[in-house]
Amino acid sequence: MAMESSLWSTCDYSHNVTFFYNWVGKKISVVWTTRDFVVIGLGLTVCFIVVLANLMVMVAISMNHRFHFPIYYLLGNMAAADLFAGIAYANLMLNTGPWTSSLTKEQWYIRGALIDISLTASVANLLAVAVERHQTIITMQLHSKMTKRRVVLLIVCIWAVSIIMGLVPSLFWNCECDLDDCSTVAPLYSRRFLIFWAVLNLLTFFIMVAVYTRIFIYVRYQTSYSSRHTSEMRHRQTVVNLMKTIFMVLGAFVICWMPGLVTLLLDGLLGKASHANAFEKFCLVIAECNSLVNPIIYSLRDDEMRRTFKWILCCLCRRGADQQRELSPVEIDPPLPEVEDLGPVQKSEDRAVLTEINSKEDCWTMPGV
Structure with a gap:
């Protein structure tokens, strides 16, 4: 009991943000430097594009009834997470450089929590989409069995976990004691928390690799079996197209996240000896770019999504020129009864797999990963 009391007495909550920065040797700029302008300029530019791209995805999914299915709800939630990431990162850019010294500890924790929540939600949605793709393909379903209630519950769980991960450092896992x-x-975060957060995201990546690898092996086996009755050219093209999509997903994750995760690991393990401050801001910009790449991979590769984007842009362009002629969302083609769009993959790939794999079974959709 005495030891616990002694440990508690070492906590001094009177220190300000500047004290912790000076303690770890992280310099707060007194005047604006060229590096500050470059980082803020790049960051705000990426944020603007991220917000617009993901907002377009969310509007398209809400307006087109073809997208009112579980997989698109997950993609819409991922777009919401990425949009939130853009806003959170813009807030970071507007509270960095010489402005950092004017922040209170509460403001600093909120700034970090917004980043943690948004990035955790984005990664969690990537994993949820991978699991949904796996379930749909392996069970050879035309429609996902996931009900709207389950989708909503999954989305709520994703945000709940993300919020918890964002609040953990400010509530108890910091270095003030x-x-x-x-x-x-x-500087206010615990190095052990950074190690935990980096390892958790790396674990998520390896799970995604395992899931997509199983999908690829399964589809390759099925197309190899059915290729005995079809042309070898179509068989190879189907496998190549799926491989491209998988490599795009995993490649984007590695390129955008690996530098930041490695930086956090080095900082957690080595501390000041890691010299992580020299490049940590640029790593964060690259990680934020994943929120821009996600809508491109998961949405813009879908023909119907591109048509919906064009429809929305045409409506915006015509609103000023012809206000009396307004297009209603119902004018978008309703979903076809035969095929459901379950994933952002080119429909030519879907038809190829439908033809090759299901000669005896009900047709199923090969989703994009």
Whole structure:
């Protein structure tokens, strides 16, 4: 009991943000430098594009009844997470550089929590989409068995976990009671928390690799079997198209996230010796780019999504020129009764797999990963 009381007495909550930055040797700019302008300029540009791209995805999914299915609800939620990431990162850019010293600890924790929540939600949605793709393909379903209630529950769980992960550092997993555990990248965060967060995201990546690898092997086996009755050219093209989509998903995740995760691991393990401050801001910009790549991979590769985007843009362009002629969302073609769009993959790929794999079974959709 005495030991616990002694440990608690070492906590000093009177220190301000500048104290922690000076403690870990992270310099707060007194005047604006060229590096600050470059980082903020790149960051705000990426944020603007991220918000617009993901907002377009959300509007398209809500307006087109073809997209009112579980997979598109998950894609819409991922777009919402990425949009939130763009807003959170813009807030970070507007509270960095010389402005950092004017932040209170509560403002600093909120700034970090917004980033943690949005990025965790984005990664969690990537994993949810991968699991849904796996379930649909392996069970050879035309429609996902996931009900709207389950989809809503899954979305709520994703945001609940993300919010918890964002609040953990500010509530109890920080270094205010253990200054030797302070991170050099995020001076008020515990280095052990950064290790935990980085390892958790790396684990998510390996799960995604395992899921997509099983999907690829399964589809390749099925197309190899059915290719005995079809042309070898179509068989190879189907496998190549699926491989491209998988490599795009995993490649984007690796390129955007790996530098930041490695930086966090080095900072957590080595502390000041990692010299992570030299490049941590640029790693964060690259990680934010994943929120821009996601709508391109998961949405813009879908023909129907592109048509919906064109329809929305045409409506916006015509509104000023011809206000009396307004197009209603019902004018978008309703979903066809035979085939449901379950994934953002080119429909030519879907038809190829429908023809090749299901000679005896009910047709199923090969979703985009």
